[in-house]
Amino acid sequence: MKFEDMKGVIKKGEFSVESIENLSGDYYTVKLKNDADITWVPGEHGIFTLPGKKIEGRKFRLFSVASIPEEGFILIGTRTGKEISSFKKAFLTMVPNEKVALRGPFGWFKIQDETSPIVIFAGGVGITPIRALLKQMEFNTDRPIEVVYSSSGYHLFGNEIENMVMNNPMFQLYKMASREETAVKLDELVDHYGNAAYYYNSGSPAVLRSVKKRYRKKGIKKNRIISDLLIGAK
Numbered sequence: 591m592k593f594e595d596m597k598g599v600i601k602k603g604e605f606s607v608e609s610i611e612n613l614s615g616d617y618y619t620v621k622l623k624n625d626a627d628i629t630w631v632p633g634e635h636g637i638f639t640l641p642g643k644k645i646e647g648r649k650f651r652l653f654s655v656a657s658i659p660e661e662g663f664i665l666i667g668t669r670t671g672k673e674i675s676s677f678k679k680a681f682l683t684m685v686p687n688e689k690v691a692l693r694g695p696f697g698w699f700k701i702q703d704e705t706s707p708i709v710i711f712a713g714g715v716g717i718t719p720i721r722a723l724l725k726q727m728e729f730n731t732d733r734p735i736e737v738v739y740s741s742s743g744y745h746l747f748g749n750e751i752e753n754m755v756m757n758n759p760m761f762q763l764y765k766m767a768s769r770e771e772t773a774v775k776l777d778e779l780v781d782h783y784g785n786a787a788y789y790y791n792s793g794s795p796a797v798l799r800s801v802k803k804r805y806r807k808k809g810i811k812k813n814r815i816i817s818d819l820l821i822g823a824k
């Protein structure tokens with residue numbers, strides 16, 4: 591982690607809710623207006639609090655920003671799991687124009703160069719920072735971008751990513767539902783690209799540990815693997 595990656599943590603602002611959508615099951619998106627006109631690097635995350643709301647337990651949550659600055663809004667993707675936490679209950683029942691506070695965005699999960707092929711692994715809600723990376727590269731046709739997206743039920747942002755794939759011949763999307771088929775596809779991609787590619791991984795720590803192990807076993811260098819561990823994600 592470099593100083594540059596953490597610099598954004600000093601930024602603070604309040605943003606009003608534009609909309610909250612329950613897309614499927616326990617999956618939600620929250621769109622915030624960029625009232626404070628902040629900018630960020632795609633792939634970064636922020637620390638979110640809810641001023642004026644009574645919350646039991648931890649009063650903040652980290653969320654990746656799923657949008658890019660050019661879209662003009664701050665997009666969050668999340669799920670509640672079977673039992674909704676006090677924080678998410680307050681968050682996901684907010685109405686337009688209520689305020690959410692954000693510290694950041696900041697982080698290390700960023701595109702490293704302009705030319706290397708990119709292999710992405712997203713597990714479940716780990717797709718959130720990936721959506722931002724893909725949006726950033728939507729019209730970049732100079733390199734292959736392979737996305738292995740594993741989710742046991744609903745694929746958050748799945749349709750949107752499918753549209754990006756249709757518009758860019760260098761994008762490939764593999765929507766996976768099981769660990770086994772995910773492992774086969776990742777092996778195939780590693781065998782094809784080796785250390786020429788960067789490997790971006792986003793999801794729960796346990797899953798990312800096993801993906802990283804898999805890559806390292808196949809000889810991928812540490813500096814070619816960039817992971818965003820969504821600690822606590824469902």
Ligand SMILES: Cc1cc2nc3c(=O)[nH]c(=O)nc-3n(C[C@H](O)[C@H](O)[C@H](O)COP(=O)(O)OP(=O)(O)OC[C@H]3O[C@@H](n4cnc5c(N)ncnc54)[C@H](O)[C@@H]3O)c2cc1C
Pocket residue numbers: 635651652653654655667668669670671674675676677678715718719818819820821822823824
């Ligand atoms: C860099 C980063 C980016 C993230 N991006 C997203 C995102 O885009 N979308 C999303 O849904 N979630 C994201 N998360 C996870 C998010 O911050 C919440 O932890 C998660 O959404 C669960 O919140 P909850 O309120 O539903 O459950 P919680 O009340 O937070 O509980 C979930 C479970 O995780 C455990 N847990 C929570 N935090 C930690 C921790 N820091 N260390 C160890 N155990 C912990 C709790 O003890 C509990 O068992 C991110 C986390 C990090 C670190």
